[in-house]
Amino acid sequence: MTSPLFQTVKLNDTINLNNAIVMAPLTRCFADKDLVPTQQIADYYARRADAGLIISEATIIDPLGQGYPNTPGIFTRKQVEGWKLVTQAVHANGGKIFCQLWHCGRVAHSVYTEQQPVGASAVAWHGHVPRTEGLEYEMPRSLSTKEVKKIIKKYVKAAKNAIQAGFDGVEIHGANGYLVDQFLRQQTNLRDDKFGGSSKKRCKFALEIVDEVSAAIGADKTAIRLSPQAYVHLEYSKGDEKTYKKLLKKLNKRQICYVHLGTFSDHYTFDYLDGGKASEFIRKHYKGNFITCGNYSIDMAEEAIKNKKADLVAIGRAFIANPDLIQRVKSGQKLEEYDMKMLSQLD
Numbered sequence: 123m124t125s126p127l128f129q130t131v132k133l134n135d136t137i138n139l140n141n142a143i144v145m146a147p148l149t150r151c152f153a154d155k156d157l158v159p160t161q162q163i164a165d166y167y168a169r170r171a172d173a174g175l176i177i178s179e180a181t182i183i184d185p186l187g188q189g190y191p192n193t194p195g196i197f198t199r200k201q202v203e204g205w206k207l208v209t210q211a212v213h214a215n216g217g218k219i220f221c222q223l224w225h226c227g228r229v230a231h232s233v234y235t236e237q238q239p240v241g242a243s244a245v246a247w248h249g250h251v252p253r254t255e256g257l258e259y260e261m262p263r264s265l266s267t268k269e270v271k272k273i274i275k276k277y278v279k280a281a282k283n284a285i286q287a288g289f290d291g292v293e294i295h296g297a298n299g300y301l302v303d304q305f306l307r308q309q310t311n312l313r314d315d316k317f318g319g320s321s322k323k324r325c326k327f328a329l330e331i332v333d334e335v336s337a338a339i340g341a342d343k344t345a346i347r348l349s350p351q352a353y354v355h356l357e358y359s360k361g362d363e364k365t366y367k368k369l370l371k372k373l374n375k376r377q378i379c380y381v382h383l384g385t386f387s388d389h390y391t392f393d394y395l396d397g398g399k400a401s402e403f404i405r406k407h408y409k410g411n412f413i414t415c416g417n418y419s420i421d422m423a424e425e426a427i428k429n430k431k432a433d434l435v436a437i438g439r440a441f442i443a444n445p446d447l448i449q450r451v452k453s454g455q456k457l458e459e460y461d462m463k464m465l466s467q468l469d
């Protein structure tokens with residue numbers, strides 16, 4: 123197999139991948155009532171273990187971070203035990219798996235948490251909560267400085283739990299308008315403490331999580347997903363790109379495992395991202411391992427790796443439709459088309 127997608131990839135001194143195709147994080151809402159991953163979930167991931175790397179569905183680090191039904195957690199003993207089923211099944215099939223650490227922040231909802239959501243500031247998002255009967259997003263409560271520090275510790279605890287559960291590393295979910303992204307944006311971060319007020323201070327929450335998680339489990343096992351383009355759950359404000367440039371520059375100084383683009387489509391260009399695509403922006407400003415993502419066909423993925431636009435490509439929906447995606451691509455078989463109806467089952 124001569125495709126650059128099927129060469130091994132050395133991410134760092136401790137992590138080597140069998141190929142350059144990553145299974146993107148995909149929320150499936152199949153955890154049990156205690157937000158514990160089940161054997162069915164383990165079987166689902168095990169079927170996809172020939173991906174170079176699996177990134178787990180977003181996994182909440184704290185009960186207050188929940189914004190969708192039956193999304194797994196990594197903050198209780200039972201959840202850690204549930205995840206062991208998953209990591210053991212993936213490893214038994216020769217795969218590697220990172221845990222995506224998640225806090226929804228202002229787009230969490232009291233229907234799941236029984237408490238008012240928290241955010242960088244008291245700024246609500248508009249619209250309706252998915253998978254509910256038209257519930258509106260609530261006004262979040264602004265976290266005190268002390269509470270922000272406590273949340274950073276919860277990321278650390280979750281990362282330690284993930285390693286105990288057998289994950290090969292963690293990906294901090296800094297993308298898609300959730301809590302970390304909310305701290306990075308002027309629209310959602312009106313703070314005047316050490317976590318807001320300037321680009322530098324808006325980066326602090328993300329960087330403290332990265333640094334504390336790295337100190338706890340190793341920078342080689344720590345990664346982050348980012349959406350510099352602001353495409354969901356919040357909007358771009360002029361000047362946000364400065365914050366992202368600063369953040370990527372600071373990440374260059376840390377030997378983390380990778381940065382991963384969060385988007386549904388990497389086909390658009392943005393005036394405010396140096397006029398290019400979000401992937402090009404990250405590639406330009408970040409010098410370490412980079413995973414691109416966002417509606418990549420296999421041909422596009424191959425082209426991206428060949429031309430060094432990214433080191434790895436994450437594929438999402440096609441992995442839902444094709445558990446055997448890697449085998450199909452290797453043997454030149456056609457891929458099944460993804461259909462949203464497939465979300466009702468965990469095949």
Ligand SMILES: Cc1cc2nc3c(=O)[nH]c(=O)nc-3n(C[C@H](O)[C@H](O)[C@H](O)COP(=O)(O)O)c2cc1C
Nearest residue numbers: 146147148149179180385386416417418437438439
């Ligand atoms: C059903 C579904 C669930 C998703 N869940 C997550 C998630 O938990 N975390 C995340 O960062 N992105 C999530 N995404 C976004 C994907 O990781 C990916 O960025 C997106 O699907 C684009 O890639 P694709 O075109 O190859 O599907 C989800 C996407 C879908 C379709």
